[in-house]
Amino acid sequence: MRAEPVDEDIALREAWSLLVDSADAIADSITLTLFERDAETYERIGPEFRADVRASTRQHIRRGVRILAGRREAGDAEGESAVELWRDTGRRRARQGVPLELVLNAYTLGARILWEALVTRVRSEAAAGIDDGVLLAAARTVWANLDVQNGVLIDAYRRESARMQRQDLQRQQSVLDALLEGRGADPEFAEEARSALDVGPDDAVACVVVLFDGTDGVDALAPAEDRLDRLRIPARWHVRSGVSYGLLSGDLPDEPGIVELFAASAPGRTGVAASQDGIAGFATAFQLAHRAAETLPRGTRGVVAVSERLPEVLLAGSPQVAPLLVGQTLGPVLALPGGQSRTLLDTLAALLRHDGSPTHAAAELFCHRNTVIYRLKQLEQLTGRSLADPRDKMLLALALMARGRG
Numbered sequence: 001m002r003a004e005p006v007d008e009d010i011a012l013r014e015a016w017s018l019l020v021d022s023a024d025a026i027a028d029s030i031t032l033t034l035f036e037r038d039a040e041t042y043e044r045i046g047p048e049f050r051a052d053v054r055a056s057t058r059q060h061i062r063r064g065v066r067i068l069a070g071r072r073e074a075g076d077a078e079g080e081s082a083v084e085l086w087r088d089t090g091r092r093r094a095r096q097g098v099p100l101e102l103v104l105n106a107y108t109l110g111a112r113i114l115w116e117a118l119v120t121r122v123r124s125e126a127a128a129g130i131d132d133g134v135l136l137a138a139a140r141t142v143w144a145n146l147d148v149q150n151g152v153l154i155d156a157y158r159r160e161s162a163r164m165q166r167q168d169l170q171r172q173q174s175v176l177d178a179l180l181e182g183r184g185a186d187p188e189f190a191e192e193a194r195s196a197l198d199v200g201p202d203d204a205v206a207c208v209v210v211l212f213d214g215t216d217g218v219d220a221l222a223p224a225e226d227r228l229d230r231l232r233i234p235a236r237w238h239v240r241s242g243v244s245y246g247l248l249s250g251d252l253p254d255e256p257g258i259v260e261l262f263a264a265s266a267p268g269r270t271g272v273a274a275s276q277d278g279i280a281g282f283a284t285a286f287q288l289a290h291r292a293a294e295t296l297p298r299g300t301r302g303v304v305a306v307s308e309r310l311p312e313v314l315l316a317g318s319p320q321v322a323p324l325l326v327g328q329t330l331g332p333v334l335a336l337p338g339g340q341s342r343t344l345l346d347t348l349a350a351l352l353r354h355d356g357s358p359t360h361a362a363a364e365l366f367c368h369r370n371t372v373i374y375r376l377k378q379l380e381q382l383t384g385r386s387l388a389d390p391r392d393k394m395l396l397a398l399a400l401m402a403r404g405r406g
Helices: 005-015 022-035 039-045 047-068 079-094 100-125 134-182 187-197 216-229 254-264 277-295 308-314 320-333 338-353 358-365 369-381 388-400
Strands: 206-210 235-240 243-250 270-272 302-305
Touching: 005 100, 005 338, 022 039, 022 047, 022 100, 022 187, 039 270, 039 369, 047 079, 047 100, 079 100, 079 134, 100 134, 134 187, 134 243, 134 254, 134 277, 187 277, 187 388, 206 254, 206 369, 216 235, 216 254, 216 277, 243 277, 254 270, 254 302, 270 277, 277 302, 277 308, 277 358, 302 320, 308 320, 308 388, 320 388, 338 369, 358 369
Parallel strands: 270 302
Antiparallel strands: 206 243, 206 270, 235 243
């Protein structure tokens, strides 16, 4: 005959009451099983964490058994103290860096061992009124509570993880800003920066600067970030005064190698510079990478290493010098009528690309070699400089670069 619900509730409380005095022993059995089953993980996390798990498990089992037995602690609303305990555990495990799956597995194991302990105790005690029907009801209670526990714990764990991620991101961005201000030269701050950015003391460091010129930077960076992830190269990105930049660290390729990582789908005008002094030299690397990116034409996408654009970077870093260089070197050529000026400048560029060879320059320009020689004489007369003179040749090349034609 089916027992009345109220009688079943009474029988359930009586059944759980049998475990009140053995709650700590049950908790220790759960803890021991956890440590044996996931020995490597718990060893790696450390002894302090194992002690915390033992104490926390005891607290969970004590409180859970008392609630199930109808023996709530004074001042506690029904279930309230248990829910707060689950929330606190979820937050604490997130702060401890314990994988969520490990925590949920521990709760599941605890529920199973608690249920088995109840069955063993009931049968050994042969308690009156506690039959298989009551045990089945107890099982339903245990697994229903487990669902609630897991829901509360998962929510608390994820909220705490998200909060920690926001804090970590804010801290990283503050550190990156400080590095650009040159604080990496301070050994004490450099140590703090390495800790915040997870940069080893012997890790190579490089800066990548991306100028998006109005394009969607978040989407454009995704392919490069995927490649960096696959190569296990950490990158911390930030935006300062509209300029996106990243700090790369670890076992990095050289500058041309980093260029290759971004070249397949250049996110914008991108400059790369290795830091010659690790964290301490990141501010200089940023400045050089920024100037390298600025040497690319606006509105284009490309990737350049500062080591490959040193003349252009020198000019970009000396805006007052560039107009003077152009005027003093190419002024008479620029004063000619537009078509004639463009023809001579194109010829000069071709000659420089081919190390002063009229033959090769003529082939590129689709004209006769003698025509190139004639134009070369015009250039030498107008500028007073000769491609046979190394210094003159360098000045002419820099002047073309300054006009964006090199």
